[in-house]
Amino acid sequence: MSEALLSTHSLSLSFGGVRAVDDVSFEVMPGEVFSIIGPNGAGKTSLFNLISRLYDADSGDIVFDGQKISDIPAHRIAELGIARTFQNTELFEHETVLRNMLIGRHVHSRTNLFSELLFLPSVARQELAFRQVVEDVIDLLDLQSYRDQVIGSLPYGVRKMVEVARALCIQPKLLLLDEPSSGLNPEETEDVSHWIEDVSQDYGATVIMVEHDMSLVARASSRVMAVADGAVVAIGAPQDIQNHPEVRRAYLGD
Amino acid sequence: MEVLQLLISGISQGCVYGLIAMGFVLIYKATEMVNFAQGDMMMLGAYLAYTWINIAGMPFVLGVVATIVSLAIVGVLIERILLRPMIGEPPFAVLMITIGLGFMLRAFAGAVWGTETKAVSNPFSGNVIRLGDISIGYENMAIILGTVILCALLFAFFRFTRLGIAMQAASQNQLAAYYVGIPVKRIYSLVWAMSAALAAVAGVLVAPISLVEPVMGFIGVKAFAAAIVGGFGSLPGAIIGGLIVGIAEQFAGLYLPPGFADTTAYAILLIMLFLRPEGLFATMQKKKV
Known part of the structure; x- marks a missing residue:
């Protein structure tokens, strides 16, 4: 076992x-x-x-x-x-679905403050990789049409999905x-x-x-x-x- | 020409209000606390600059850096010792603590540096740029330039850096922030450090045009009005609010009877609360039940 x-x-x-x-x-x-x-x-x-x-x-x-x-x-x-969701959803209400999901990648970020301020190529590569993960999750959960909508404007059922999506972005x-x-x-x-x-x-x-x-x-x-x-x-x-x-x-x- | 001249001194005064107002906004956005001691933090910054530059004899630039760092440390200590135990307490209690903190800082400054006014040595005083009929003091230029640079840095910080984005996340939803891996409490300390650093810069910039004395932090009240005019949740709003108050004050000083200049900030605040209570850059949303 x-x-x-x-x-x-x-x-x-x-x-x-x-x-x-x-x-x-x-x-x-x-x-x-x-x-x-x-x-x-x-x-x-x-x-x-x-x-x-x-x-x-x-x-x-x-x-x-x-x-x-x-x-x-x-x-x-x-x-x-470990990722979790909440019974009544805890999302970043004023941000888009995409940005809510991207922050799920936060813990995997390996760049530092200065390279971020200068937007060095390593930062750009990381952004692209993060975006790829996010897009895969969007496809899995069928969230394509909500990508750029702000959370506050979405129906409850969709918000619950977005929270799951953000959790999945943590992989x-x-x-x-x-x-x-x-x-x-x-x-x-x-x-x-x-x-x-x-x-x-x-x-x-x-x-x-x-x-x-x-x-x-x-x-x-x-x-x-x-x-x-x-x-x-x-x-x-x-x-x-x-x-x-x-x-x-x-x-x-x- | 007089109008242009007034406009420039209004802008430089407005930048000072704006810098203090941004300190209010930073802490409010992140922690939903209002730090009424923000103006007194600026006062402490001016005294620290006096200590590092005039007493310790540091060169100006080094002294400024030392001031920013030391006041940032003070900010972190205030958060850790005074405010962290207040998490979950009613907002009114927190408010009283920061008002009390302001009293303490003023008394502390009076006890340590004395109550007579001080002047911080600086490379700006006495120099003037002339553009046609207008003359701009270097110290006013320094305030305006310093504010512009600081705003650009803050913008880049919040827009592009992981830490800046983590700060926004922590201020929007603590629980969600925890579960995407953001150490919310450490972020709060950092916000206090940043807000104190802003106060330090304001203190250094304002020292050449104002007297350094324990009560100089009272302009924090006008900055508070500026923050509300700007929307109280918005950093650009804080600067715009500061500029509006600063410029209006200068013109009121010239065109209205004596004494009106000092009430301008509150008059604008009243008008704003009548016409658009959410401020120019409304970010606060009505809480939904």
Whole structure:
């Protein structure tokens, strides 16, 4: 069996007296599409924010690609190869789609201040290479017609795609999607499962997503982890989880 | 000819307002804090220039560099010690801190350098260029040229450099900036350093035409008005706002009864708030819910 790309070990986080994440351990293998489900307030987003280093865990470790990441700052995870999206999208609202995506290449920039001010050939070459990556992502996600539009003028569904596009421009090994279908209509949600498949197969990125839409989870994911009250209830194949008695109890009550 | 002469002194005074206004705008855009001590930072810059050049005996250019570097360090320290712990506190609390900081800087300058006025030795004073009937003092030329060069540098910095783009990103959306790999907190320190460096340049340039004294930073209030006229989120707006205030002030001084010149900045501010409250170069958007 291959080495896990991401693993957490006894991860815990409390807000005051509430244990938002309670002793959570799981492993995600390279190439997987791993979904985290659970009722509202189950701690899914807290868990997500721990992995993406927005929160500091009270105890436990997170290991990514053989490296412990539980104590590195949030701005360094991009260069390690982790990208994330947000439930309500966090974009640079006053910029175009293209510029939002180009800044995804920021961590890969290797030029210095003076060569940038003088626009030396090395800077021009880098710009071209960056643009190529961005164009490939635009093609993958069909964003051609929005390239030069400012984010503020775009419909919600497109913004969500742009955020995914920016994340892909980082060329991450691991893509964290926070409720990719929230706010989308059924048609757009259908599309989500298609591009997740593309991202996973064409880009070779491992995906971890928090998601409410069970049909999307069932279609897109290879494995599912159900959480309730901050703790892991079950991990397994989508259909097993859907029929798992403990999971049903967590959602429907006793 | 008189009009042209006034215009030139108005432009040079306006550049000083503009430089301080840009300091306001830089910090506001990046951190959404208003640094009311920006004018006093300029005052400190003038005193530091006095210290390096007149007391330590540095040549002028070296002294200017030392002033910029030392005030930038002061800026970083202010951010780290006073303002970083205030992240997440109400804007009003932050505002009070910077107002308090202004009091402290004035008291500090009075205690260290004394309250009598000082003059910074410089290569400009006393020299004049004559163009026909107009005469332009070297010190005014220095202010205008210095401002032009600084604006060009800032433009190139924000337009072309990775750091400049990272700064814009951090000011537009912190969370998004973190996840494309931008160290937002370090950027905030840098913004304070840059804004302090701007204040240092303003201090050095204004020292030859104004007296160096602890209360010289009060022109920061007029610069604040200039920043609002310009749109408060826009660096070009800050300069334009500064020029409008500076030029209007000169003409008010000549054509209106005595005393009106000093109120010009606020009169323009009032008119602006009536006619176009978002400023000339509106960048602030109404927050959508």
